[in-house]
Amino acid sequence: MKRLIATLLTLVILVTNIPYTVFATSHSPRPSDDDITGPIIDEDEDITNPGGGGTAHNPLPTDEDDNITGSIVDEEDGSIGSSPFGEPFPASICTSVNEVVVHGIPDAKTILKDGDIISIDCGTLLNGFNGDSCYTFSVGEVSAEVKQLLEVTKASLYRAIDVALPGHHVGDIGYTVQDYCESHGYGVVRELTGHGIGKEMHEEPKVPNYGSRGNGTMLKAGMCIAIEPMITMGDRNIWLLPDKWSIVTRDGKPAAHFEHTIAIRKGKAEILSDFEEIEKVLHN
Numbered sequence: 379m380k381r382l383i384a385t386l387l388t389l390v391i392l393v394t395n396i397p398y399t400v401f402a403t404s405h406s407p408r409p410s411d412d413d414i415t416g417p418i419i420d421e422d423e424d425i426t427n428p429g430g431g432g433t434a435h436n437p438l439p440t441d442e443d444d445n446i447t448g449s450i451v452d453e454e455d456g457s458i459g460s461s462p463f464g465e466p467f468p469a470s471i472c473t474s475v476n477e478v479v480v481h482g483i484p485d486a487k488t489i490l491k492d493g494d495i496i497s498i499d500c501g502t503l504l505n506g507f508n509g510d511s512c513y514t515f516s517v518g519e520v521s522a523e524v525k526q527l528l529e530v531t532k533a534s535l536y537r538a539i540d541v542a543l544p545g546h547h548v549g550d551i552g553y554t555v556q557d558y559c560e561s562h563g564y565g566v567v568r569e570l571t572g573h574g575i576g577k578e579m580h581e582e583p584k585v586p587n588y589g590s591r592g593n594g595t596m597l598k599a600g601m602c603i604a605i606e607p608m609i610t611m612g613d614r615n616i617w618l619l620p621d622k623w624s625i626v627t628r629d630g631k632p633a634a635h636f637e638h639t640i641a642i643r644k645g646k647a648e649i650l651s652d653f654e655e656i657e658k659v660l661h662n
Contacts, residue, residue, distance in 0.1 A: 473496060477632055478497075478624050478626050479567060480497070483624060492517060493524075508576065508577070508578065512637035530558070532634075537558055543645075544643075548595045551587075551589075556587060565609065571585055572605045576602055587608065604639045638650070
């Protein structure tokens with residue numbers, strides 16, 4: 379599973395680390411406010427699970443909500459992987475460029491340019507079990523500001539994995555991500571979370587990237603979860619675009635997204651996905 383996920387993600391970096399490469403992605407010019415026909419997503423919204431790279435809350439907990447629970451499965455029809463409007467995700471991977479936080483849909487019209495970033499989110503199914511991973515790549519040379527966003531977001535993922543121990547809670551994971559990223563001045567998206575994973579891609583518990591220590595579901599040895607910080611350079615508020623899938627930052631600033639699937643063990647958590655193959659290629 380680890381090598382399979384790494385191989386899928388590695389395929390895309392053969393193009394994303396070369397400046398001015400043409401590549402089919404989800405990115406299109408950010409529409410004006412008048413063009414955005416999809417609902418605005420904020421703390422007061424209730425959206426169903428969009429699937430594939432970030433689980434949407436339903437219902438959405440607030441900062442004061444100690445009980446970080448709720449159904450990952452759409453309560454109307456029990457489906458997983460559908461948009462708020464009921465359609466299945468129309469591609470095999472999510473490609474989210476610059477201000478697209480998650481669920482970008484690959485297309486044939488977009489040309490990546492030097493200085494862009496792209497988050498590739500994909501999953502695998504092997505012997506009846508799911509894996510899920512995401513990596514945000516730099517296209518050519520990115521600004522120092524963007525580079526720092528990626529570094530901090532990835533570091534927050536590993537910090538979160540370090541506290542994913544039996545007897546700790548999902549709130550400890552969320553607190554760790556939130557505290558580290560907000561200390562660098564970044565926004566932490568509230569409406570999208572990590573998730574349990576196993577025979578289904580999205581299972582309980584939800585794993586928010588914010589929270590309080592000691593709150594939420596207790597972690598136990600044998601659990602598998604996907605931790606996936608989704609961090610914005612600016613304000614944390616987000617929009618849902620007219621394609622009913624792509625979720626972008628409301629202020630148009632870049633967002634980064636890194637994800638690992640992990641198994642909770644009696645000692646340190648085991649990372650079941652892998653960035654090693656990706657970073658070998660990036661550093662060559």
